[in-house]
Amino acid sequence: MSSTHTRVEVQDYLARMRTALADLPDVEISEIMDDAGAHVVEVADELGEEFSAEALTTRLGTPEVYARELRAAAGYPPAATRAEVPPKPVFAARFAFWSLVAGTAAAFGMGIGGRDGFPLALLVAVFVVWSIVLLNRKEPLIGQVGDLPETLALKAALEQAEQGPLGKTIVYLRSLQPAWWLARAFLIAISGLVLEGIGVVFLFSLALAALALLSGPRAKTDRRWLWVSLPAAAFAAGTLLFIIGSVIPNTRYNDSYPTSYAPAQRTVPSNVYVFDKDGKALTDVYLYDEDGKPLESSFYGCGEDGREYREDNRYPRPKVDYDSRGNCREIGGVPFAVSIPQTSSFLPSASATSTPSSSVTPPSSVSEAPPTAPTSK
Incomplete structure (x- = not known):
């Protein structure tokens, strides 16, 4: 297993520590960061599969708090108050966050609506791809997204849900993640087959299915993959609901309205x-x-x-x-000949000889129509 020192979360943590020590001489910063950096990487390796930015912060504290402890241990004066103020969210971080939210919603809408949701999903996909490019070009951006008030509020809501009555259900659903990764890849693949059959769209859906399968486990250690994993999960869930909804209503309709109740059409x-x-x-x-x-x-x-x-x-x-x-x-x-079966003559009856109460008069077009050529009505 490779070391976690190359992970974005670790690099972001160390970068924020260096910023908190920026008022010290460069030599002192290098000495502190050499020792502290090795310790941060060691802790990240110990976390193993449970590693995340939140888990690292739980073990060591925030980068600013950890830097302040190292400063005090080395005998340096406290840093200026501005070093303890977390960086304000930037426009790029908020853009990336809301692109993820919009992309997830649009993917779900396309999955449950089929072709009707394609134009909106395609438009939102442009912003999602743009966010992915920004996240890969600016490494600290993923940390800034995590510091947004929206992100913190979402994390708090999830933690509260895990501690509530649904905590066991959430833990159980998380244990099914590997199976869900396979299921959503299958749903994404067959969605292209449903839309157009075996063609360009189907081949494109196969590529997206492979990307969705890859993004599942990677999103747990590299949060940038969330911009692929969450929309893929939403699209697969919408597709599943679309398939269920297209089958159940027809069955219920056939059961609720038997053919004996429907009037026969002449x-x-x-x-x-x-x-x-x-x-x-x-x-x-x-x-x-x-x-x-x-x-x-x-x-x-x-x-x-x-x-x-x-x-x-x-x-x-x-x-x-x-x-x-x-x-x-x-x-x-007449293109064929027939043989009329011989039957007994019908006996005349009073009803047959009586005058009918009503008569049918053929339309005037009947008498005027030539006997051999058909006429339009």
Whole structure:
């Protein structure tokens, strides 16, 4: 295992100690920092997997307090009060912090909303990437982010939650982190497959999944990886909720509304052929239901522009055919023959001979329509 002296948190801690001793001669600062620096690195190594900036501060105190103790032990006068004042948060630190918050929220929104959240997530991703560049170019910046009032308030809230009734649940969830790292990488990978299938987006999602898998364990020791790990976790959580929500409502809908309750929709075939009792095909017939309503269906025939639409209840429809040049033509007639089964004659009844209470009058277009060419309604 490599030494922790290269970690950003250790370097930031030592830099703040040197600032607190800046009023001493350079020779004295070098002597103190040589001894103190080795001790800080040793303590960081002892922390092992539990190492973090907070754990280091708990063991040694803040860099300013530790520097003040070393100063007193060496017999030097107290430093000026300005050395004990922690550095004020800078704009870059606050920009990085809120970029992380916005990036996490936008990633969750994109995961739960699919394509609808992509434009906003892409815009916020620009600021997140910008923050990552700043954090890698300015090493003290990660420490300044940790000193922000927003960050301190968030840490205090998390510590309070761990000490409350949900403390055991939080500890248990933390023990599942390795499994969650694998799960979120899988969710990120399949999100690209759902959006576009196997293509550029899917390959890009595979790269993001690998980066998310790498960022999980590294974020515990290098806080700069949080700008990758937290948005990745939020996107995976949103994707999981999207998948669950797309399955459960459909199931509930099918269970709550059985098909027996839904009224049957009357449908008419696209074409109808009518024959008399001798098997002779009838043409130019008009179909109606028991209420006298025409049984209409749509028909696309040949017109001057190659396609003509009409919707009426005149049957049968001609067959529409196209030749090798794409010219449209309508073919009339019946393409098949039928054999009418012989049945006994129906006995006349009073109801059959009585005058019906209502009659159906075909539309005027029926008598005016030519017998062979279909007309538009």
